[in-house]
Amino acid sequence: MAKVKKEKVRGKKFTFDDFELILLSLPTVIWYLVFSFIPLFGLLIAFKQWSLSGDFFTSLIQSDWVAFKNFEFLFMTSDAIRALWLTIAYNVAFIILGVVIPVTLAIMVSNLYSQKLGKVCQTAMFLPHFMSWIVASYFLFAFMSPDKGLFNSALTALGLGKVDWYGEQAVGYWPIILIIMNIWKTTGYGMVVYLASITGIDATYYEAAVIDGASKWQQTTKITIPLLKQIMIIMSIMAIGRIFNSDFGLFYQVPKATSQLYPVTMTLDVYIYNALIALGDVGMSSAAAFFQSIAGCICILIANAIVTKIDRESAFF
Amino acid sequence: MAKTKKEKPVLEGLAKFNRVSKPMNVLFSIIFIIAALCCVIPLIFVIVISLTDKTSISAIGYSFFPQKWSLAAYGELWNNREQIITSFLISIVVTVGGTVLGLFLNAAMGYVLSRSSFKLKKLYTWLVFIPMVFNGGMVSMYLVITQFLYIQDTLLVLILPLAVASFYVIILRTFFQTTVPDSLIESGKIDGASQLRIFFQIVLPISLPALATIGLFLSFAYWNDWWQAFMYISNKDLWPLQYVLVQIDRQIQAMLDMSKYVALSAAELADRIPTDGMKMALVVVIVVPIACSYPFFQKYFISGLTIGAVKG
Secondary structure, three states, X not given: XXXXXXXXXXXXXXXXXXXHHHHHHHHHHHHHHHHHHHHHHHHHHHHEEOOOOOOHHHHHHHOEEOOOHHHHHHHHOHHHHHHHHHHHHHHHHHHHHHHHHHHHHHHHHHHOOOHHHHHHHHHHHHHHHHOOHHHHHHHHHXXXXXXXXXXXXXXXXXXXXXXXXXXXXXXXXXXXHHHHHHHHHHHHXXXXXXXXXXXXOOHHHHHHHHHOOOOHHHHHHHHHHHHHHHHHHHXXXXXXXXXXXXXXXXXXXOOOOOHHHHHHHOOHHHHHHHHHHHOOOHHHHHHHHHHHHHHHHHHHHHHHHHHHHHOHHHOOO | OHHHHHXXXXXXXXXXXXXXXXXXXXXXXXXXXXXXXXXXXXXXHHHHHHOEOHHHHHHHOOOOOOOOEOOHHHHHHHHOHHHHHHHHHHHHHHHHHHHHHHHHHHHHHHHHHHOOOOOOHHHHHHHHHHHHHOOOHHHHHHHHHHXXXXXXXXXXXXXXXXXXXXXXXXXXXXXXXXXXXXXXXHHHHHOOOOHHHHHHHHHHHHOHHHHHHHHHHHHHHHHHOOHHHHHHOOXXXXXXXXXXXXHHHHHHHHHHHHHHHOOOOHHHHHHHOOOHHHHHHHHHHHHHHHHHHHHHHHHHHHHHHHHHOOOO
């Protein structure tokens, strides 16, 4: 291996080591180029009249530029505007509840007398994280099936009328159902993250507080929550960066793709999917996807900038 | 862990003194038991339904206390074994193949990024970071896969797009940085090992805990994936189990629509349409392996999430 030593010159020159490391990472780099960076060219489709001729790049080059026409069409359709607002509204609810509930529960679990009970409950609450939305949709269906579901059986037993949960009649219930489903699926994960930070807090803070006569409530608000602030901010920024994205599984599969429920379930991703697959409208769906990507990126940068201004330490990058 | 244990005797007196009040503890406990039940009961309910006899379902609907138990739903699943077994095998192949491939790809990138002397480190960091904030979106991805890679309707489309994630790369990078000392790699080099050999024979064997974590993330992601099949697979022989679940409902709808035009007796129709019990039995088949295994793997998950929370 004399070769290695000979070529191992410090400085600008590539060493044999570098060469080997490049070789080792080559498959992953190719993966990144193909699955993350080539699709970025696809964002240009939003400004083109897409016509399929040969492969992806030929079509991309040969399609005509139409400037903002796709966007004009997009923002003229009331469905798209509605989908945009729905997405934002759901995400705001998810972000707020996705911080408040797991933090509260994590603080509570750290205060339980019985650590064993806490562990068992935490394991149980982690279960939904490992279920796909398809499976979750069947879980929900067991309760909400219009003719056999438990909810309707209970309503009948109480002498109330049945509700057609997947029909037009139930549109008003679905925002709440979707929010509950999202909490159900994500709380366990959030709790794990926050509990890890809580157990990482130096016990001497609490000792000092006890000596100063602080109550448990004061310890929570004055020590635990401020020390959790950074991780809370990081989690929120990550969520804000995805404020224009919605979980397709939750909004499409959980309501069983029922078109009567579209007024409350058609978020941007469902809209893009429908425009692309059902209508085959590449122009409109790519305009929506372009908007989603750019706006999401801007959002994450702004959120990070604001956080940096307020508290340099808590910034994400 | 050892440290906290050592401190425990000292803290015990204080910890006993500094606790929430008893009624508070009872309240918290009740809240947690309810929350835990909310998360587990749907699964139990589905298992019960899958074991309920058809007659009981049509008489009193889904119930925790069926009038009659039966294994008929699983029998029906067995009668459809051609599709179910094919899909089961596809799910297994995709999960195992994807996890192995993904582990190699993520670990290689994580290792390269963790070497401070690597010349292209900056470029590579951007390569990994940009996809975290910026992506091409659903439409470009669809067009790239169907009109550039032409891998729709192959096993590759079920495996490749999920193989790498920047989140995994960062977890592994952090792990390699903190637990694989430079001196170890230097000593490997002095013994005449190449970087590739060092990676495969020294770094990977001592990084098993981190690899276990990422391997679990990957295998659960592959097992639970239905999106790739939903978008890109039309060939029945390539459907993973999760996608069969998506398709069952569609087929029922199609058959109901068809029955309006083709004269089918009610009995014939009932014979062809999968029963609710069978759907739930399929859900059980998909979910039970996960539900039984994750409590044992949970600690690896938690350690992964905790490393991942370190700033990138």
